Amino acid sequence: MTAPSGPATVTGPTAEVPPSAGRRRRPLTAALPTGTALLFLLPAALLFGFFVLYPMVTALTYSLYSWRGTSQESFVGLGNFVQLFTAEPYATQVPRAFAHNLLLFAGSMVVQNSVGLLLAVVLxxxxRFKRLFQVLYTMPYLVSPLVIGYLWSLLLSPLFGPVNALLKAVGLEALALPWLGDPSTALWVVVLVTAWQWVGFPLLLYGAALGGLDASLEEAAELDGATARQRFWHITLPLLTPIIGTVSVLTFIxxxxxxxIxxxxxxxxxxxxxxxxxxxxxxxxxxxxxxxxNAIGTSSAxxxxxxxxxFGLSIAFNKWFRRAERRLF
Structure with missing residues (x-):
């Protein structure tokens, strides 16, 4: 009898290896010529140069000259910058405005890195309803900040605002304050409204990072007797250090x-x-x-x-978080 014909399978030391089996597959990026890669990057580079680099260079040039209306006059070097710290009202307003920006950053970072992370862990x-709550928490982040600010100014109105009306209805008349009319509370309202709107942003980042963590690490710690709090502080939180750094730097910017707002x-x-x-x-x-x-020269400064x-503090924060990340891992 004749054996049925078909593809023969050869095993053992005499088996032939296909010619392509021993080759190392070339990365996809290696197959892309440099000229083609630059061609794909050119539109983005042109947009960046036109809308970012050109205005920055122009503003720097304007800040080095004195102006009379829209007419450029003499070169003053750093004179406009010196004026910001020596001449009134800028000598008073510039440090005060910077201090408010830093306080806004500190308050927003504390709220977003705590509440945002807490909501991300819970979700x-x-x-059940995970996507629904993610959408609800993220919706304010998708609305224009100007609209958010005007809505909260209406909500906090001492005349017809529902916030003070609710406080009075539950017997907390002492807390029904002119929130935006009192210097001691107005800035904190700005901080809380800003943090409330942007809390959906770290929620999404932390949620994505938690979904990418290796579950076997936490399972091994649980088998070793670690409590839920210990697993979070010693495993989950250190693994989230890169995302914490990203959220902090972006919040600062x-x-x-x-x-x-x-x-x-x-x-x-x-x-x-x-x-x-x-x-x-x-x-x-x-x-x-x-x-x-000299409005053009001073505002450009x-x-x-x-x-x-x-730029300087963002680079410093980024390097500090990178060093912290290397120490942890």
Whole structure:
């Protein structure tokens, strides 16, 4: 009888290895020519150069000259920057506005890194209605900050605002305050409203990071007798260090650039009595409302100063978190 024909399988030391089996597969990026890669990057580079680099260089150039209206006059070097710290009202307003920005950053970071992380952990462990709550917490983050600010100014109105009406209805008349009219409370309202709107952003980042953690680490710690709190503080939290650093740096940048919510709650002057004044409001007033003949030079100096602070401290924060991450791992 004849054996049925078919594909023969050869085993043992005489088996032939297909020619492609011993080759190392080339990375996909290696197959892309440099010219083609640069061609794909060119549109983004052009947009970045036109909308970011060109305005920055222009602002730097403007800050080095004195101006009369829209006419450029003499080169003054760092004279406009010196004026920010020696001439009134800038000598008073610049440090105060910077202090408010830093306080806004500190308050937002504490709320977002605590409440955002707590909500992310709770939703990570919850299966039912998880997507619904994620959408609800994220919705304020998707709304314009200017709209959020105006809505909260109506909610906190001492005349018809529902917040004070609710406090009075439950017998807490002592807490029914003119929230945006009192310098001692106005800035804290800005901090809380800002943190409330942006809490959905760290919620999404922490939720994605928790979903990517290796569950076997926590399971091994649980088998070793570690409690839920110990597993969180000694395993989960250290593994989230890169995301904590990202959230902190981005929160710092957003806080230093804050404009819509302070503008909606306190106006361009940072009312009441400058209690809600921030650097972006100071830049806006100087450029468009000061009436100064050198408004272009002074406002450009404020913009460059703010950029240097944001850029320098962001780099410092990023390096500090990277060192902390290396020490942990």
């Amino acid at each position: 990570h462990r919850r299966r 957003f806080s230093m650039e804050a404009f819509p 302070p503008y909606a709650l306190g106006g361009s002057t940072g009312s009441p009595a400058g209690a809600t004044d921030v650097m972006s409001l100071l830049f806006y007033r100087t450029a468009f409302q000061s009436g100064s003949s 404020i913009a460059i100063l703010l950029f240097l602070v944001i």
